[in-house]
Amino acid sequence: MDEITKLTKKLQREIALNRDFVSQEEVVLLSFVHTWQQLEWLGKRFFPRFGLSDAQFNVLMILWDYRETGMRQHELASILMVNRASIGGVIDRMEKQQWVRRQRDPVDRRSNYVHITPAGIALLEKVRPVYYALFPDAFAHLNSNQQQDLLKLLERFRQGILPINKRLKEGNHEPS
Amino acid sequence: MDEITKLTKKLQREIALNRDFVSQEEVVLLSFVHTWQQLEWLGKRFFPRFGLSDAQFNVLMILWDYRETGMRQHELASILMVNRASIGGVIDRMEKQQWVRRQRDPVDRRSNYVHITPAGIALLEKVRPVYYALFPDAFAHLNSNQQQDLLKLLERFRQGILPINKRLKEGNHEPS
DNA sequence: CATTTATAATACACTTGTATATTATATTTT
């Protein structure tokens, strides 16, 4: 039995699939989703140990990145690929904790600039090293070349998904 | 400039990263997360066109897979890697639509067996072919060998994440 | 056999996501 067959059967067991895969493409897709679920599980349990959610950690990372200028809410939403309404609530709760602050843009008064605060920076600087310390274990079974291969293949996968998403986006507009 | 450098810079632009990556591992991780976000975006907009959510589609797929026997709620939660409480609400809403039905297990009266109904099967048989029809486009840039490479690399990635998750799980139990 | 412990489902409060409507402000068009 070759390696791919073994991997396929292993995945089949792990996701309790009670049938054959319909194609190799489905194997890859379900393997990708299964891998994401493992990673998501990690994030959902890791960050709350520091009193924040995974979504809040991501916001802190981005706002630290843009600590000189701050960032508008809709830009945050766009980067995180979430709805604009959703980021509002996250910022609300983080503002209550005083990890971020909102500041009206004087040039475009519709916009808020969101800034990370000293308290936010302090929290991030506590969490971030522990977060980065997970990386060696997470990538223990992938050497540098394999990491680069994975990078290339993920990029190719995205290139396939992108046009589908474009079609779905356009399809949202009914003909007028 | 070599291919990896190009891919790295492209990713940096796509996720609006305003700094250098701290390591190749971080590049791979953020590429993986970014790819997931694209795929999630797809699912969040595709399935509602058929009147269901992506979570509900996954439940229908699993229950069809186990249509002979049905499946207990906690098994569903385990396969989908979500909290048991969470699957209850999903089943509630699907039961209202009469896509699934609950049946008390006479042997273990704590358990519900959840079954897909004829209406659920009818819905799934409408959605599934359209869903599978996305695959050729999604994998258009990955030939069979590349798909197999991706499969192997994802498996290796999971092998790194698994022990971290085990540690996090054990860490939940305070010493008594 | 009675009691303790474990498990399945559910209820509750909360966070984060969705879509859509509203309000304030900018921008474009006439």
Next chain:
DNA sequence: AAAATATAATATACAAGTGTATTATAAATG
């Protein structure tokens, strides 16, 4: 300049995820 259109943030209702507590039942133990 005035009117129409677009955009940023927010409000609302809902779906689905989290953890924790409760209840019913099963399994293990004294």
